[in-house]
Each structure stands twice: as structure tokens, then as C-alpha cells.
Amino acid sequence: KELYIQRAAELSENMVRLSLEFGRLCPGPGQFNETLMKEYVKTLAMIRMRGLEPFVTLQHFTMPKFLIEYDREGIIKTGAWEHRDALQHFRFYAQNVVRFLADPSTLRGILAELNLSVDEQDKILSDGLVRYFMPINEPTVLLFNSYLGGMFPPYKRGNLLAVRRLLQRLVKVHDNAYDEIKQGLKAQNFETQIGVGHNWQYFESFLGKLGQWFQEHFVTNFERLGKHSDFMGIHYYFRWKGRLTPDEKRQLDYSDHPSFGDIFLPGVRNVIAEVNSLYPKKPIFISEFGFSDSSDLRRPYWILETVRHILEAKRSGMPIRGMLLWTLVNNFEWQLGMSQKFGLFAEAELNEPPIPSMHGIRSWEAWSAAAKAIRSE
Numbered sequence: 001k002e003l004y005i006q007r008a009a010e011l012s013e014n015m016v017r018l019s020l021e022f023g024r025l026c027p028g029p030g031q032f033n034e035t036l037m038k039e040y041v042k043t044l045a046m047i048r049m050r051g052l053e054p055f056v057t058l059q060h061f062t063m064p065k066f067l068i069e070y071d072r073e074g075i076i077k078t079g080a081w082e083h084r085d086a087l088q089h090f091r092f093y094a095q096n097v098v099r100f101l102a103d104p105s106t107l108r109g110i111l112a113e114l115n116l117s118v119d120e121q122d123k124i125l126s127d128g129l130v131r132y133f134m135p136i137n138e139p140t141v142l143l144f145n146s147y148l149g150g151m152f153p154p155y156k157r158g159n160l161l162a163v164r165r166l167l168q169r170l171v172k173v174h175d176n177a178y179d180e181i182k183q184g185l186k187a188q189n190f191e192t193q194i195g196v197g198h199n200w201q202y203f204e205s206f207l208g209k210l211g212q213w214f215q216e217h218f219v220t221n222f223e224r225l226g227k228h229s230d231f232m233g234i235h236y237y238f239r240w241k242g243r244l245t246p247d248e249k250r251q252l253d254y255s256d257h258p259s260f261g262d263i264f265l266p267g268v269r270n271v272i273a274e275v276n277s278l279y280p281k282k283p284i285f286i287s288e289f290g291f292s293d294s295s296d297l298r299r300p301y302w303i304l305e306t307v308r309h310i311l312e313a314k315r316s317g318m319p320i321r322g323m324l325l326w327t328l329v330n331n332f333e334w335q336l337g338m339s340q341k342f343g344l345f346a347e348a349e350l351n352e353p354p355i356p357s358m359h360g361i362r363s364w365e366a367w368s369a370a371a372k373a374i375r376s377e
């Protein structure tokens with residue numbers, strides 16, 4: 001973790017988004033792993049000490065095993081969010097996370113283990129260890145891949161009724177977490193900011209309008225009158241144009257991801273404008289954008305052009321508060337494993353200073369240059 005934080009700082013980033021692990025922090029009913037939570041607190045403190053802002057996600061698809069039900073053959077029968085006590089267990093999880101973050105004496109004890117001085121501890125507690133939260137990551141992707149596409153547990157296909165039913169459960173999960181965080185940290189000297197990270201792509205064609213409607217429908221359920229979050233998180237990756245002939249496909253640009261549409265860089269401005277039209281006063285984070293490119297030849301251009309479009313949207317008056325690239329280091333990409341190369345680095349590269357390319361530029365160079373330019377404005 002020290003190498004991750006150090007590399008983020010070296011690239012001139014000023015925010016790091018990370019996820020806490022619900023299943024590891026709550027390994028059983030009514031259990032909370034305080035030892036692991038202390039390690040998370042140490043990580044958050046190290047991020048702060050490097051001048052970076054932590055952005056914490058509470059639920060990024062994975063769930064505790066004890067919430068999953070199996071049949072006699074060991075096949076998953078119902079997914080974790082279908083469990084009758086899922087809301088109760090997630091609230092217990094959120095309450096205990098907030099309990100740690102809200103207790104100055106607990107935090108001081110953990111910070112002291114990092115050999116931080118009293119002045120350094122005071123600064124962290126005054127500024128706030130964590131000020132930005134995302135209770136749920138991409139609820140649309142979670143439900144569609146679990147109950148329509150069958151790629152995530154419980155691997156169901158075409159169950160639109162389950163999507164509809166569990167959407168309301170996830171809304172309640174978000175609301176409960178929002179209340180726990182706001183109430184639990186209200187005595188601090190800082191204001192917490194809480195939002196949902198919505199997967200929001202650019203759709204074209206008649207069928208694309210259906211995809212756009214689903215996006216807006218999901219967001220509307222979480223936002224309602226816009227009072228259930230402090231910011232909107234947008235995750236933008238591609239354009240979807242519907243059925244294309246092979247000749248039409250060859251004229252477009254694609255990343256390595258097998259199920260993504262084409263790379264359409266101006267699309268990020270379209271989705272920002274769309275979200276802003278629905279919720280004009282809502283601050284916006286581009287809380288994910290990125291590209292899988294094993295060759296790393298095309299991605300530097302994709303990154304720089306996406307940043308340009310986001311900055312132009314901001315200069316036109318869109319209330320954009322930040323952008324986060326997915327991702328610093330190659331990650332396990334759920335149903336695709338480690339086959340996708342979203343990371344600016346492979347994990348082994350973190351042990352050595354970043355090495356510029358001898359031919360052109362690498363993606364980390366493009367991202368670092370953009371970060372430095374933005375921060376110098």
C-alpha cells in the first residue's frame with residue numbers, strides 16, 4: 001500500500017479512491033474485524049500524510065459469503081442482496097466503519113502507531129481522515145450483470161423482476177449509509193460529501209435510447225429530488241451504437257475490453273451535460289474513466305483527449321469537482337480476471353522509479369502531465 005500511495009503522489013494526483021472490503025470487515029453475522037479496520041485507518045492516514053484526499057467506497061460488488069444461499073449441489077441459489085437480512089448487515093457494517101472514523105481517541109491510538117507527532121495527529125483529525133464517501137459503486141452494473149447478463153453471482157439471466165425489486169433495496173442501502181455517515185461524523189470540524197458512482201455511457205441509435213432510459217431511471221431512484229446525495233459520480237468508458245456491420249466496426253476505435261462499445265472521447269461531455277440537465281445544481285465527479293490497452297500505444301491520446309473534454313465542460317459552466325482515472329495499477333476485473341490492462345502500471349513496476357517510454361509516451365506520463373497542468377491553474 002505504501003508503494004501505491006507513493007506512486008500516486010509522484011504522478012501529482014491529489015485524490016485516491018479506494019474500497020473497504022465488506023466481506024472481510026464483516027466475516028460473519030454481527031462480527032466486525034477491528035484489526036483490519038485499524039489497517040484501513042493507517043492506509044487512510046498515509047494517504048493524508050502524502051497530501052492526497054481519500055475517497056472511500058463502501059461496497060464495490062463483493063459481499064460476505066454468509067449472505068449467499070446455496071442449493072444441495074453447492075450452486076448459488078440466491079445472491080447476497082436477496083438475503084432477508086442484507087440491509088441489517090450492511091447497516092451494521094456502515095455503523096462500525098463510522099464508529100472508527102468518528103472516535104478521536106481510537107484514531108489517535110492508531111495514528112500513534114504510525115509514529116505521527118501530536119501536531120500531525122491534530123491536523124489529520126481537524127482536516128478529517130475521510131471526507132468523501134461512495135456507499136455503492138455502479139448499482140446498474142451490479143444488478144444487470146447479476147440478473148440479466150448472468151456474469152456476476154448469482155449468475156441469473158433475464159430476471160428483470162429481480163432487478164426492479166433489488167434496485168429499491170440498494171436505494172435503501174444507500175440511504176441508510178448516507179444517514180449513518182452524516183449522523184456519525186456530524187460532530188467533526190468538516191462536512192462529509194456522499195454520492196453514488198453511476199455507470200453512465202453514451203448511447204446512440206433507437207435501442208440506445210432504451211439504455212439511456214435505464215441509466216436515467218436508476219439515477220432517479222437514488223436521487224429522487226436530488227436531496228439524497230451531495231455529488232453525482234459518473235463512470236464513463238465508451239459509446240454504444242447498437243448493431244454494426246464489420247465495415248462499420250473497422251471505422252471505430254476500441255479498447256481491449258470485450259464487452260465495451262467504441263472509444264468515443266467527446267461522449268464524456270455529452271453525459272456530463274445530460275446529468276447536469278437532470279440535476280443542474282448537483283456537483284459532479286468523473287469518479288471513473290479509463291481504458292484497457294495492453295500495448296499502451298493508443299491510451300495516452302485517449303487519456304489526454306478525455307481530460308480535455310472534461311476541462312472544456314467545466315469551463316462551460318458544468319459543476320465538475322474532480323476526475324479519477326481507472327486505474328493506477330492493473331486490477332482483477334471481476335469476470336475477466338487479470339486479462340484487462342486498465343492500470344497505468346503493473347504491480348511489479350511500483351518497486352522501481354517510473355521509466356519513460358523510449359518510443360512516444362506511456363499512459364502514466366500523459367496522466368501525470370495532465371494532473372500537473374490542472375493543479376497549476
